[in-house]
Amino acid sequence: MRILVLGATGRVGSHIVSLALRDEHSVTALVRTQNKLNLNDENLQIVQGNVLKKQDIENVMVNVDIVISALNTDGTNTLTKSMPLILEAMEKQHVKRIISIGTAGILQSRLTPNVLRYQSSESKRKTTFAAEEHHKVYQLLKKSDSDWTIVCPTYLPDGEYTGTYRIEQDFLPDGGGEISVADTAEFAYQQIQSKEYVKSRVGIAY
Template sequence: MRILVLGATGRVGSHIVSLALQDKHHITALVRNPNKIKIGHENLHIFQGNVMEKQDIENVMANVDIVISALNTDGTNTLTKSMPLILDAMEKVNVKRIITVGTAGILQSRLSPSILRYQSSETKRKTTFAAEEHQKVYELLKQSECDWTIVCPTYLPDGEYTGIYRIERDFLPEGEGEISVADTAAFAYQQIQSKEYLKSRVGIAY
């Protein structure tokens, strides 16, 4: 499979790249700084560019089957500026499947199911900027023709892969605590072979 990974130098994205290369997929990575990618592999194709530049996105979308975005906000509007460009480029070359890594804040509140977690008393966030950015991406994906899945982890410490965690559509599993970067990446990566959570948000936690 030919996979475009966005956010490939980040904590989750770098794990996804490693997992996909182990399975001998062909990976395209669009990165601002190629020196941040520490993996060398004949199936890894690195392109220097910016996800907020239309031409850069179109250039890397030309020969892929699926998109995995592990982009985060970095305190900026990277997510909301890049997603329309990503979706337009996908449509031009008829790429249908996109998996993104979001945040548990955009899942439904269990206490008040008509609103999102970050809008409710369930959140412990001091700022809602990142959640608002992820919500805008969620709305863009819902309006698109894509087969999308948003993986929504709770607190994300570094940690080992366990393969043992709970998942729930639209909600964060009850008694949530945390989920490691490695397990989040593994679950997101597994969605390339699954249709179970098409057009869905998925909460993930230990």
């Protein structure tokens, strides 16, 4: 499978790249700084570029089967500025499947089910900027023709891979407080072979 990974130098993204290469998939990683991805593999193509530049996105979307976006907010609007460009390039190249890493804040609230967690008293975060950015991406994906899945982890410590965690469509598993980067990456990566959560948000936690 030919996989485009965006956010490949981040904590979750770098794990996903390693998993895909382990299984001998062909991986293209669009990165701003090439030496941040310290991997050497014949199946890995590292392309220097910017997700905010339409031409850069279009260049790496050629001959791709699936897109995995592990982009984060970093206190900027990179997420919401890049997603329209990603979706446009996907449509142009007839790429249907995209798996995105979101946040538990955009899952439905258990306390107030008609709003999202970050909009309710369920969220303990003082700032909602990141959740608002992820919410806008969720809205863009919902309006698109793509086969999207948003993996929504709660607090993300580095941690080891355990393979033992709970998932729930649209909600954070009850009482879930954290999930490791490695387990989040593994679950997101598994979705390339699964249609179970197409056009869905998935909460993940221990």
